[in-house]
């Protein structure tokens with residue numbers, strides 16, 4: 042057999058996507074493959090992206106990263122979920138907490154089916170009272186899983202994610218990847234050379250004339266998509282009609298009080314704001330549609346909402362929600378912002394980077410680049426981002442707000458059919474079914490649908506097999522177990538101080 046394995050990988054871009062890809066490839070292939078990464082300090086990175094989902098823990102474990110050391114290096118804090126404020130109606134507040142189940146399933150039915158009946162009878166609290174994360178978060182409590190409790194205890198398996206400084210994260214991964222032999226080249230790519238016969242990328246040429254050739258090119262060049270779009274013209278599917286926000290302004294501020302173990306996303310007149318607590322500062326941003334509010338007004342409003350003194354001037358970013366028609370074409374795989382963009386309402390972009398890396402490793406090609414492999418990769422990537430897209434749209438469309446033209450638009454827009462179906466089924470029957478291995482499952486969809494005031498009319502008939510008295514006792518017992526677990530949890534600040542307190546940074 043002729044030797045066809047990939048020997049040279051070139052990564053264009055050194056933001057979160059570029060360095061995550063470099064770190065993972067170096068860890069998996071060692072020095073058997075040459076990995077080069079080019080990036081331009083002058084162009085810089087997008088520099089935001091500070092909240093994650095629990096899956097990142099798997100990535101860190103794959104890299105064999107020590108978690109406490111990692112958290113110190115990136116000024117990290119812990120995340121139990123996201124608090125949504127003013128989404129269904131002004132004055133509403135609910136948590137989308139991580140984990141696997143709400144309450145405790147019984148008789149083959151998820152807990153929320155019992156909750157619906159008890160709630161209809163006025164005998165159950167808000168659904169957040171029945172999950173550890175959604176109770177502990179607002180009380181500022183956090184701990185990792187306990188090993189000295191029964192396996193059935195909610196404390197035995199606590200899912201969590203991280204908040205971190207995006208700049209420090211990229212630096213951390215760069216050190217990691219360079220230690221494993223990744224070669225970094227500073228400078229701008231000024232030309233891309235394609236093979237004349239099949240259009241595959243042969244090399245990128247730097248401004249100083251250096252030519253960097255490769256077998257496989259990973260395009261992590263950000264929104265511009267230097268290889269996938271500017272060179273290969275993959276095309277872009279625009280989702281602005283479902284996700285009207287196209288801009289963001291970011292402005293970190295000084296911390297006021299201990300860090301919350303959750304992100305807060307507050308619905309605003311023309312979009313929403315994020316608040317992400319780190320050890321050394323708080324990240325803030327306003328994601329909005331510039332059709333409904335100007336950049337200046339959005340920036341001024343954001344500054345007015347900050348908890349503490351602003352650190353630096355607000356920075357405006359523009360984007361188009363959507364995905365590349367093909368994220369893998371010929372010998373180019375686009376990862377990160379080069380592959381598509383969804384606003385960070387559910388902190389999913391870094392997850393999509395991680396997932397793309399895993400997919401690429403699983404479908405890793407040889408120099409023949411079989412089309413069947415490429416097609417499978419593209420189909421999986423499209424499925425994954427479209428399911429997340431629908432989950433994000435849910436937050437906008439399931440609203441009763443009519444106080445601004447932005448919310449009028451969101452409330453009345455037409456929906457992707459799979460999402461419309463999911464909402465219909467839940468509203469009619471309280472049922473939800475996960476599609477294949479989409480990222481967000483029943484726990485997430487139910488919490489958000491209920492939080493957004495989608496009230497199921499009915500519950501599963503099997504629930505009626507339990508007497509009303511037993512039902513109320515069951516629901517009450519679950520609440521009491523959660524409450525007693527939360528009581529013994531330390532504060533988030535105390536946990537950080539003990540386990541991963543970062544050195545102070547001059548701001």
Ligand SMILES: Cc1cc2nc3c(=O)[nH]c(=O)nc-3n(C[C@H](O)[C@H](O)[C@H](O)COP(=O)(O)OP(=O)(O)OC[C@H]3O[C@@H](n4cnc5c(N)ncnc54)[C@H](O)[C@@H]3O)c2cc1C
Nearest residue numbers: 054055056057058081087090092230263377378385390391
């Ligand atoms: C407002 C906002 C908030 C976000 N918040 C979150 C969040 O909370 N959670 C989350 O998961 N994600 C979030 N994201 C997404 C997250 O920031 C990105 O997914 C992540 O930073 C990856 O970016 P990237 O590496 O693809 O691109 P970039 O950071 O833009 O990096 C591009 C790289 O390409 C290089 N480059 C480009 N052109 C050239 C050239 N010609 N020559 C050489 N080098 C070149 C640049 O120098 C840079 O190194 C957010 C995004 C935005 C816009």
